[in-house]
Amino acid sequence: MAQNRNKPIKLPEGGQRPDQWGPWAMLAGAVLTTVGFLMAFLFVGPVNGAAVSGVEMIGGSMVSSKLLLSQKIFFFHMPAAMISFGALAFGCYYCVRFLMTKNQRFDTCASVCMEVALLFIVCTMITGDLWTRFEWGVWWTWDPRLTTYLILMLIIIAYFVLRSALDEPERRAVYSAVIGIIAFVDVPICYMVTRLIPSSLHPVVLREGGMTGEMGATVAVIMIGMVCVGFGLYRMRFRQVRLAQRVEAVKEALDD
Amino acid sequence: MAAKGKGAAPRKDEPAIETKKLSKAFGTRKAVDKVTLEVPRGAFLSIFGPNGAGKTTLLRMLATLSRPTSGTARLMGIDLKEDPDAARDHIGMISHNSMLYPDLTAEQNLLFYARLYGVVDPEARTLEMLEAVELKHRRLDVVRTFSRGMTQRLSIARALIHDPDVVFLDEPYSGLDPHAVDIFDDLIERQRAGRTFVMVSHDLRKGFDMCTHALVLAKGRVVAFGPKSDFVFEEFADLYRHTVGMGVS
Amino acid sequence: MPVSLRKPSTFQQYKTLLRKDLEQEFRTKEMLTSMGIYALLVLIVFGAALGQTTDGFNLLQAAGGLLWTLLVFTSLLGLNRSFSHEKEQGCLEGVLLVPLDRSVVFLAKATSNVLFLLVVEVIALPLFYFFFLTGQPLGSGWPLLFVPLLLGTVGMAGIGTLLSTITVNTRGKDVMLAVLFVPLTFPLLYACASATTAVIVGADGFMDVFFLSSVLAGGYDVIMVLLSWVLYDFVITA
Numbered sequence: 001m002a003q004n005r006n007k008p009i010k011l012p013e014g015g016q017r018p019d020q021w022g023p024w025a026m027l028a029g030a031v032l033t034t035v036g037f038l039m040a041f042l043f044v045g046p047v048n049g050a051a052v053s054g055v056e057m058i059g060g061s062m063v064s065s066k067l068l069l070s071q072k073i074f075f076f077h078m079p080a081a082m083i084s085f086g087a088l089a090f091g092c093y094y095c096v097r098f099l100m101t102k103n104q105r106f107d108t109c110a111s112v113c114m115e116v117a118l119l120f121i122v123c124t125m126i127t128g129d130l131w132t133r134f135e136w137g138v139w140w141t142w143d144p145r146l147t148t149y150l151i152l153m154l155i156i157i158a159y160f161v162l163r164s165a166l167d168e169p170e171r172r173a174v175y176s177a178v179i180g181i182i183a184f185v186d187v188p189i190c191y192m193v194t195r196l197i198p199s200s201l202h203p204v205v206l207r208e209g210g211m212t213g214e215m216g217a218t219v220a221v222i223m224i225g226m227v228c229v230g231f232g233l234y235r236m237r238f239r240q241v242r243l244a245q246r247v248e249a250v251k252e253a254l255d256d
Numbered sequence: 257m258a259a260k261g262k263g264a265a266p267r268k269d270e271p272a273i274e275t276k277k278l279s280k281a282f283g284t285r286k287a288v289d290k291v292t293l294e295v296p297r298g299a300f301l302s303i304f305g306p307n308g309a310g311k312t313t314l315l316r317m318l319a320t321l322s323r324p325t326s327g328t329a330r331l332m333g334i335d336l337k338e339d340p341d342a343a344r345d346h347i348g349m350i351s352h353n354s355m356l357y358p359d360l361t362a363e364q365n366l367l368f369y370a371r372l373y374g375v376v377d378p379e380a381r382t383l384e385m386l387e388a389v390e391l392k393h394r395r396l397d398v399v400r401t402f403s404r405g406m407t408q409r410l411s412i413a414r415a416l417i418h419d420p421d422v423v424f425l426d427e428p429y430s431g432l433d434p435h436a437v438d439i440f441d442d443l444i445e446r447q448r449a450g451r452t453f454v455m456v457s458h459d460l461r462k463g464f465d466m467c468t469h470a471l472v473l474a475k476g477r478v479v480a481f482g483p484k485s486d487f488v489f490e491e492f493a494d495l496y497r498h499t500v501g502m503g504v505s
Numbered sequence: 506m507p508v509s510l511r512k513p514s515t516f517q518q519y520k521t522l523l524r525k526d527l528e529q530e531f532r533t534k535e536m537l538t539s540m541g542i543y544a545l546l547v548l549i550v551f552g553a554a555l556g557q558t559t560d561g562f563n564l565l566q567a568a569g570g571l572l573w574t575l576l577v578f579t580s581l582l583g584l585n586r587s588f589s590h591e592k593e594q595g596c597l598e599g600v601l602l603v604p605l606d607r608s609v610v611f612l613a614k615a616t617s618n619v620l621f622l623l624v625v626e627v628i629a630l631p632l633f634y635f636f637f638l639t640g641q642p643l644g645s646g647w648p649l650l651f652v653p654l655l656l657g658t659v660g661m662a663g664i665g666t667l668l669s670t671i672t673v674n675t676r677g678k679d680v681m682l683a684v685l686f687v688p689l690t691f692p693l694l695y696a697c698a699s700a701t702t703a704v705i706v707g708a709d710g711f712m713d714v715f716f717l718s719s720v721l722a723g724g725y726d727v728i729m730v731l732l733s734w735v736l737y738d739f740v741i742t743a
Contacts, residue, residue, distance in 0.1 A: 099739055102325070104283035147691075154688040161684050165675035170282040174743035175671045178736045179685065182664075185732055186689050193692040193721050197699045197714070249284035321601060323742070341604035345510060349602055353595030357525065359533045364525075371521040372603045374513035381508060398532070414599070419508035 019239040026232030032225025039218040040075040073134075075215075077127040079223040081149070083230050084120035087113050088152070092184035095177035107173035108245070110180055111163065112238045116230050118156045125149055144194035151190050155183040270333030272297045272422055272452035273318060278327035280313050280476075287313040289476035290327065295469060297421075300453045302467035304460065304496055310476035311456045312426060318454065319349050319424045332421055345373070348420035352430040354411040358400040362391055362410050365399060366417055373418040385413035389443060405436030412443055423447075425455040429462070441466070460496060464489055472496060518605045522613035527620075529590065536586050536621050544579045544629040548636055551575075555637070565641050569702030572633055573694055576657065577687070579629070580622050584665040585682055587618055588673040601741065611666060611737040615730075618662035626654060644707015649715065653700035656722040660693045661686075663730035670740050693729075696722040 091113030098106035128146060133139055140146070159179050166172035273295040280288040288310040295301050303311045316322040318329060320340040329336040334343045349355075356365045363382055370378035386392045389409040399407060408428065415423060425444075429437055444453070457463040464470065470487060472479040472495060480487075480495060487495075513521070530536055551571055555564065591597040600610060665686060672681040700718035703711040 099736075102282075151688050151691050155685075158684045158688060162671070162675065162681060165677060165681055167676075169285070171674065171743045173282075174739055175674075178667075178671065178740055181736065182667075182689060182729075182732060185728060186692065189725055189728065190692040190695075193696050193725070196721060197696060197718055245283060252284065319602065321598060321742075344602060344604040347602060349598075351595060351598070353598070355595045355599030357529055357590065357596055358594060359529045359535075359590070360525070364528055368521060368525045369599065369603070371513065372518055372600065372605065374511045374517075376509045376511050417508075418510055 019235050019242075022232045022235030022239060024232075025228045025235065029225045029228030029230075029232055032221055032228060034225075036075065036218055036222030036225055039214075039221060040072050073127050073131045075218055075222055077124060077131060078219060079226045080120050080123040080127060082223070083226050084117050084124055084152075087117035087120060087230060087234075088156075088184060088187070091117055091180055095180035095184075098173060098177045099181075102170075102173075104169070104173065104245075105242075107177065108238065108241050110177060112234055112241060114156055114159055114180065115237060116234050118153070118160070119233070120226075120230065121149060121153045121156065125153060142194075144191060147194045148187060148191040152183070152187050155179075155186065159183065270330065271295060272299065273301075273329070273331055273454070275318075275329045276327055278314070278317065278329050279325050280310070280317055280322065281325045286476050288317065288324075288473075291473075291476075291478055293471065293478075293481060295452060295454070297452055298448075298450060299468045300448075300466055301455070301469040301471060302463035303454065303456045303471045303473060304463060305473035305479075308475075309473040311473055313476075314473065315424050315426055315454065315456050318422075319347055320344055345418065346421040348415035348418070348423040349426065350408075350411050350415045350423065350428050351426035352428065354399070354407045354414075356399045356407065356410060356414060359398060361396050361398055362386065362402075363395040365410070366413055369414050370417050375418055381417060385417055388416075388446075389413045403436075404431050405433065405439065408432060408436065408440055409443060412440070412447070416447060420451070422452045422454065425453060425457070427456060427458065429457065429459060460493060461489075464492060512604075515606055515609055518603075519609050519613050519616075522600070522610065523616055526587075526613070526617035530617075530621065536583055537624060539586065540579050540583045540621065540625045541628055543582050544575060544625055545632065547575045547578055548629070548632055552636060564637060565643075565706050566702065568633075568638060568641075568705050569700075570698045571637070572630075572701060573657070573698045575629060575633065576622075576626065576654075577661070577690070577694060579625055580618075580658075580661050580665060581683055581686060583621055583625070584618060584662075584669040584686070585672075585679050587614060587621075587666070588669045592673050597741070607738045607741050608734050610741060611734055614670075615662050615666040618666055619658055622658045622662060626658065630654075638705075644704055644711060646704045646707055646711065646715070649704045650701060652715075652719050653697040653704075653722060656700075656719060656726055657693060657697035660722065660726040660729060661690055663726065664689060664733050667733035667737055667740060670737070693722055693725045696725065 091110050094106045094110035094113060097103075098110060128149065129139060132141065132143075132146065159176055162179060163172055163176050166175060271294050273293060275291055275293045277290040277292055278288060279286060279290055291314060303314065305311050313322065317324050318331065318336070320336055320343055324337065331343045332346050334346070336343050357368070360368070363386070366382040366385060367378050370381050375381045383392065383395075386395050389412055391406060391410055391413070394402070394406070399410065402410065411428075428440065432440060455463060455466070464484070464487075467484055469481070469483050470492065471481045551574075555562075558564070588597075591600075597610075601607075665682075668685050668689070669682055672678045672685065675681045696718045700715050700722065703715040703718065
């Protein structure tokens, strides 16, 4: 493993090369996401190029331009959802690494990953909910995906509540690592259970049709942009926490 | 199943406790920093130091309750990192917590621990220990009804139920009145034979009087260690005050 | 007098630990009375909540969900209690000083939690029937109810034991347990509520739903109990 350099270090390291990329990644992410935003509205036509004037009947249901525009949310919703799960996967990986090595660095990595994951989950929830409102006409339904994301959000909030309820750093690290791993295993089960068990309450989810080339390009741009934002946030926050730990260590060393 | 006696037989020539550069750290915070010690068998080691000096952390590592980050520790010749279970047969611990279930009777508590350790004939051993701490007449009473002194006496019986070679005492006097302290000391004195004791206590005078070896820790590091004959109490107290002062600043 | 030790088998140690929990409960009856009374109180709250429903309301369809609401809250109470005894006088440390496999502690505690929960269920279930379901046409397959009950109890006790070991060391432990327990057991609750409703209502083809839900609940149990068992060593030594 690249991270497992066994150097005898006195102070927690921080602010090295990858950390310096943080702001640049953020900038690139901001630019790309903005470009993607503009593309979504200007470059891609509403739903595979369809446009309606006023309200028309398509396939037996009332469709208005507003409804078609609501599809634009998808361009942000999908990348945010994928990145939040990616961040969670990284967090889980660091939790496992922490339990294996008991190295405080991995605990910091895991908690920062979880913070990024939580941020993107909240974005996913908000965009998803707006879409649900326009598409299904309700603010909330117990649809498998919505339910899973709600549960995921609650677990990650619980992760941070647990962290704040523990004072001893090592114990906090071990407990939160255990919860991180359980959360990662629990979420797919949650999705499967809510998906497989039929319930009369669920509206039928229409599968999205294939994406056109321009839709794919837009999604890709936003996706890359959001990965950059996620990475940038991760590095910057990591740097901040790490430097705070460094300051603590220096203070302690000065105490002697 | 053949009677194996005690897990791994302790080697006769090894000291009771031997540590080399034993450390416990998390991040950069070092609770115990490179402690090297050798405590002969039958000794009584008192550990002194201000709050946060790492006394309890050291004790917990030696008692296998917490894993060292680096360094080695051997107890009766058994490596604590490699085979903590073998070492646990030789370890007893008395702390300010009694480790007794308040809703069980004295007898049930001792039987529970005796069975967990696998003492042969747990009933007989329980009675023997109850007699040794003079609580036989209360054996059917629930521990919750006991006074602090009685609970602590029963705690001695619990810690010694499997006849350990090394006994750790973690602030055993907290909450005891002077009379109970005398009884406690008396009981410990009777159980001294052949056993090694390690005590953490804030009571400087008392800890110094009882010990054969003294260890002063500050910020996880050894400030002074040696047999009692190396120290004169007044000088020792000065040294201690100095280290406590260090700890406070 | 020399004391000889004979290393007890893991199963003997498991029995000793379990026996200790049962002896303690037998003496105080604390868990069972508090859980039992709590279950009764929740039933009364249900009574108030459902008091305004009209005849057209099909209580049968909500019964499975209500039953699981009752069980979740009751088991939360019990799980909170189960480790406070161990912590009160540092008993857990006393147990950890003994040479034993750490997962035995998990298995013994999870078993005692399952037993206490089952006893409470045996009391609460007839009461639930008495208060809400008499006169309702139960599905013919209702005795199959015990399958989701058992699966749910095992799963909740398994992961709950791990979580209560964690939360007993935190500030505000009662709330903390609920915050972790409810989202993490959500899939299990969903599956169990579905299976329970299926057998209580007994609509056409209920066996398919029942079977699927039970298999999913069982899968959750296997995965989560194994995971808790593996991770328990880290938690208990931290």
